[in-house]
Every structure is written in structure tokens, then in C-alpha cells.
Amino acid sequence: MELPGKRRVTRPVFVGSVQVGGDAPISVQSMTTTDTRDSQQTLAQINKLAEVGCEIVRVTVNSREAAQALSVITSSSPIPVIADIHFDYALALLSLKNGIDGLRINPGNIGSQLKVREVTRVAREENVPIRIGVNAGSLERDLVERYGRSPKAMVESALRHIAFLEKEGFYDIKVSLKASDVLRTVQAYRLLAKRVPYPFHIGITEAGTIFSGTIRSAIGLGILLSEGIGDTMRVSLSADPVQEVRVAYAILRDLGLRHRGVEMISCPTCGRAEIDVISLATRIENRLISVKTPLKVAVMGCVVNGPGEAQEADVGIAGGNQKGLLFRKGRIIRRLPPDDLEEPLIDEIRSLTGEFIP
């Protein structure tokens, strides 16, 4: 199935080794929640994120100490690191010196064109792109007065920030436009897509808990991606950032844009269920979180309908009264005691993928 929208043509940038925009796959990013000054804890979280497929990581840089810690973080991080900076151009310069691969700063908030000149000069030297991040909650007052906190105001704000960089001949730009509600965000990206060639970082800000944030992100990012808008994405959740990466891949997978890791299929359970599908499927999904190979894994409640209903699964289990089943593509390969389904399934996945599963 084709998506309704053709991928928007954008001018690619490189965040370290990761291409964003152009014909590059939509990259998945997240943000650390640690105190950046604590380089070891921050690195531990980055490693965890990289293990589940995070391709770019952003860290907050809100002090000189945090900017200094970047030298350790960037030299050991397995994935490119972006420094998230508000207002302070001195922190941007120090971060650039300390090996970052991307910078998120709004040039209109730095203070003067001279400071923008200095930041873009060093960013160009270091081959570091700059992301402009417009947030509906912090728009310029005159724009709010004229347009309210509307998509139009967000787009005008982005164009202003972009002009600061273009004035310096700096074009390695990405843009994000975030509002906490889906429709405003979507509309803002649609409008800006018609105005500039720069790749977009897409996300719904302050999206919420795992439950509401997943729904909001799936709808908002789903609409944009299906229209061909979006080059790198972050799912924002009030949760462990590992969950953000999982949700991002699930969205990309369901749109047929990326295929990585395990897609769980499990039945809703009913009166026929012979095993505790809910706890078993959740436990198995968590154990398979680091698997990279694309694989559909099914956990079905009964042998009557299970293997048939999960024919598309590469491998799966179905509960039974006396005997459960292990099946591949709907074909039974082993009969097992109903209380011993998990380990044989994991073994099967180990042999199918050749990957380590704890």
C-alpha cells in the first residue's frame, strides 16, 4: 500500500553520520532525562536508547558545566548528540567546541545578528546543522497579538528565525513546529512545507503519558508522515525515553516507512483463552525490546483460533487446555505444555534472528 502523500523534497543535512531529509529514512530521536552535567549517567541512558534503535539523541545544555560535560559524552556516545540550548550563544559555542553533531537553538532569541554570525561561523566549521524549534507556547509577542497562537503565527516565527541564519549564508537547517494539540501542529507543518526546503523534525510537544502521548503522537505524526511531511521524529512522552523510541518505530512500521524489531500481535482474549495472554504478551514484548530484526510475534489465547488468526506472524504461541502450540506462519511446529510456552518461543526467536535475548 502506498501512502497518500509523496515524500516532501527537502535539502538534506547531516547530524553526525545520520542524514536527515532528502531520501534518507525518517530517523528516530529522543532526549535524555538525566542531568547533563553527570556525563556517566547521561551516557548510560544514551546507550540504552541506542540499544532500542534511537539514532540521534538530544541533551539539554543549560549551564557551562553541562556544556563542558559534552566533551566526554560526545566522545563516547554511539549515536550523534544534539545540544538543546535556549538563548545563550556562549553555551552554543562551547558545545560546538565539545564535539556536538547538532545544535538546537532559535537564532532570533540569541540577542543580535553578530552573535548569530559567530554561532553559524563555528557551526559551519564543525559541519553542525542547526534546528530551529518553534513552540506555540513561546511565540514572539507581536505575532501572538496579530495572529494568536495559531499555525500562521508559528510559521511566521519560524520564517523569522530562518532569516537570521540565511542572512549568514547558513542553510544546514532543520525546523520543528510544536504545539501540544495535534491539529494546530499538523496545520503549521503543512503551511511551512509550502514555504521552505528545509527538513522537518516532527513531534507533538507535551504529548502526555504513555497512553495519551502515544495516541496523540500516532495521530499527529501519522497524518504528517502519511502526507509525506517529516524527516526525523521524536515522540515526546512523560515516561522513560526508551518508550519514546518504541512508539516512534511502531508508528513508522504501521505506515510501512521503517521496519525494525518485533511487532507484537496478540489477541484481545475472550472466554476461550487458556493462558493469561495479557501478562504473557507484555512480558514477551519487554524481553524482545532490543531485537533489531523485523519480526512479527504472536501470542494467542487458544489453539482453536490462534494459529489461524495469526497466520501473518513469523512465529507465535497459542494457549491450550492440555497442550499449547508453537507455530511459524500459521504452521504448527511443536506442541508444548501450556505453562511452558514462553521459553520455547524465545528460543525460536533467538534461532530466527541470531540475536541476544535476555
Ligand code: SF4
Ligand atoms: S485467539 Fe482464542 S482466546 Fe484469543 S480472542 Fe481469539 S478465540 Fe479468543
